[in-house]
Amino acid sequence: MIQIAPSMLSADFLNLGRDVEMVNEHADLFHLDVMDGVFVPNISYGFPVVEAIASAARKPMDVHLMIVHPEKYVERFARLGVHMLSFHLNATDKPAQTLLAIREAGMKAGLVINPDIPVESLYPYLHLCDYIILMSVYAGFGGQRFIEDTYERIRTLKAEIKKNNLDVKIEVDGGVSPANSRMLIDAGAEILVAGSAVFKADNPSEIISAMRG
Numbered sequence: 001m002i003q004i005a006p007s008m009l010s011a012d013f014l015n016l017g018r019d020v021e022m023v024n025e026h027a028d029l030f031h032l033d034v035m036d037g038v039f040v041p042n043i044s045y046g047f048p049v050v051e052a053i054a055s056a057a058r059k060p061m062d063v064h065l066m067i068v069h070p071e072k073y074v075e076r077f078a079r080l081g082v083h084m085l086s087f088h089l090n091a092t093d094k095p096a097q098t099l100l101a102i103r104e105a106g107m108k109a110g111l112v113i114n115p116d117i118p119v120e121s122l123y124p125y126l127h128l129c130d131y132i133i134l135m136s137v138y139a140g141f142g143g144q145r146f147i148e149d150t151y152e153r154i155r156t157l158k159a160e161i162k163k164n165n166l167d168v169k170i171e172v173d174g175g176v177s178p179a180n181s182r183m184l185i186d187a188g189a190e191i192l193v194a195g196s197a198v199f200k201a202d203n204p205s206e207i208i209s210a211m212r213g
């Protein structure tokens, strides 16, 4: 089953309750982008906003950390009721320990890579992951253009997951819309993140159902 995860970075923060309700009704996950201005140039939002969304969310929260030292914050996100926690492979020198800590804290563990990092660099960690996020834009900002190489990267990673008989989902993040969702699903993606395509639309729920394929 394909899951659609609207990225709340593109939500209307003056009407956040309304946008949270839209996700509750029409989507599958809340994708929450936490940026620190160090690992990526941009700063998004942190604990108070995640906590506010948590208080109204009836769908699981998928937190995508774009911060250095993600290992420091595992417990804190677990306490907020986060269901899926991911971090970038090159954001820590302890990826394996961090993945284990996320699972021990009761969450699904995810690793993320930018488009310029070979998918093969994930292979030593796949058995510790519940999902992988392949970035289809460079992490840091919403509203960027989808990078076409992504389809091939999904196929390569999917083949490796299958070969090793692992249960690891592939999530794709960046520039996803109804224009590319079918091809992403066909390549092997199971979770689609979409920010601007959903929240800048006149009818977000229509876009969500169009992306289900």
Ligand code: DX5
Pocket (backbone or CB within 6 Å): 007, 009, 010, 031, 033, 064, 137, 138, 139, 140, 141, 142, 143, 144, 173, 174, 175, 176, 193, 194, 195, 196, 197
């Ligand atoms: C980018 C974030 C994405 C972003 C997606 O760093 O990880 O989740 O919000 O937004 P769109 O769909 O607009 O590319």
Ligand code: ZN
Pocket (backbone or CB within 6 Å): 007, 031, 032, 033, 064, 173, 193
């Ligand atoms: Zn993201």
